[in-house]
Amino acid sequence: MTTGEARPHPLVDGVDGDVLVTRSDREVVALTPLRADLLIAAHAAQRRVRLVTPATSRLTDPLRDALASAGGSWVVEDGEGGSWDGLLGLAADGTGVSPSFLRPVEADALQLVVTASLRHRAEAATRIGGALELVAGLAGADGPTGWGPHEPVEHPWDPVAVTRHLAARAPEESRVVVAGPSLIGSTLVQRTDKGVEEVLQALVALGPVGAPSTDAAFAEVPTRLRMLAEDALPLFASVFARPGRADLTTAPHLQAPPVPVAVLIGAPGVRDLGLDVPQLVERFGALVVGRPRIPGVVVPFGGADGGWPAFERFVDVVGRERVRAVLRGVPAPDRSEA
Known part of the structure; x- marks a missing residue:
C-alpha cells in the first residue's frame, strides 16, 4: 500500500488481503501522527488496519476509538503462539472468547x-x-x-x-x-x-x-x-x-x-x-x-x-x-x- 507515492507507508509491516498489518511492542500505543496517517491512508484505499501488539501493550483512548471507528482490529499475541482480539476478546483460532481476554483488569x-x-x-x-x-x-x-x-x-x-x-x-x-x-x-x-x-x-x-x-x-x-x-x-x-x-x-x-x-x-x-x-x-x-x-x-x-x-x-x-x-x-x- 502507498500513501499516494510509490513508497509504502512506514508503519505497514505486512499485507493480508485488504488488511494492512502494523506492529508495535510499546507499553502504551498512542494515536501518533504516523499512526493517524496510516488510518487515513487505509480509509482512502478502502482497506482496514490490523494493529498487532504483545499482551503487555495498552492503547490510549484516542487510538482505541480511531481504530474501532475505522473498522480496524487489535490482535494481541501472548508470546506462546496464541492470540486474541483486544477489542472484542475473540480468540484467533475461532474457539470463542479467549480465556486470556477474561483476565481481571486492573481498576484503580x-x-x-x-x-x-x-x-x-x-x-x-x-x-x-x-x-x-x-x-x-x-x-x-x-x-x-x-x-x-x-x-x-x-x-x-x-x-x-x-x-x-x-x-x-x-x-x-x-x-x-x-x-x-x-x-x-x-x-x-x-x-x-x-x-x-x-x-x-x-x-x-x-x-x-x-x-x-x-x-x-x-x-x-x-x-x-x-x-x-x-x-x-x-x-x-x-x-x-x-x-x-x-x-x-x-x-x-x-x-x-x-x-x-x-x-x-x-x-x-x-x-x-x-x-x-x-x-x-x-x-x-x-x-x-x-x-x-x-x-x-x-x-x-x-x-x-x-x-x-x-x-x-x-x-x-x-x-x-x-x-x-x-x-x-x-x-x-x-x-x-x-
Whole structure:
C-alpha cells in the first residue's frame, strides 16, 4: 500500500488481503501522527488496519476509538503462539472468547465515559471548548491541559486557539485530541445548515472507587450536564461510569460494564419525543435546562453501582423506539480520519 507515492507507508509491516498489518511492542500505543496517517491512508484505499501488539501493550483512548471507528482490529499475541482480539476478546483460532481476554483488569479509579453533542451559532463569537472544560471540572481541573491533532498533544489548552484551528478547516469536519491529568478525549466540529455542531467524547478518572472526593465529584454529574446548556444548545449527552485504570488506557482484557449515570436530552429531542417534562421531574428528579419555553432535561439514574433499573424505567416511560430514534439523530463523527 502507498500513501499516494510509490513508497509504502512506514508503519505497514505486512499485507493480508485488504488488511494492512502494523506492529508495535510499546507499553502504551498512542494515536501518533504516523499512526493517524496510516488510518487515513487505509480509509482512502478502502482497506482496514490490523494493529498487532504483545499482551503487555495498552492503547490510549484516542487510538482505541480511531481504530474501532475505522473498522480496524487489535490482535494481541501472548508470546506462546496464541492470540486474541483486544477489542472484542475473540480468540484467533475461532474457539470463542479467549480465556486470556477474561483476565481481571486492573481498576484503580472510577471512570466516567462522557459523550455530548451540542449546537452553536455560526458566528465569530462562538468558542469551542467550554463543554470540555466542564467535563474536566468533574476531576477537579479547570480544563484540559493540552490539545492537538494527534498524540502526544503539543499545544497548551486554549479554547480560542482550538476554535481558530477548527474554523480554519470549515466546512470540512475537523477533530482534535484533548488531554489533561485525569482526562483524555476528542472533539469534532462540523458545519450544518443549523449552525456549528460539536461532538465530544471524553474519558475521565474521578479518583479511587469509594473515596469521599470521588463520590463528591460523581454527585456533580447532573449539575455539570445542566451547565452545558449555558452557552450552546445541547442536543444529547450521556454519562456512564465504570471501574478502570487511572491512566485511562485500555488493556487487552474485558473491562467492567459501564452503568448509566445521567442523560441530557436537549430541547430538540424533548420536542421530537413529545416528552412530558413535569412528569420527568416528578418521576425521576429530572433537572430542567435551557429556556423555559423550549426546555431540555437532565435525567439522573442514581449511584455508580445501580443505574440500570432507573434507566430501564426511564426508557419504558419514554418508549424504546422513541429513544432509539433520538439516539439515531445524534451526529456521529467519522473518526476514520483520526
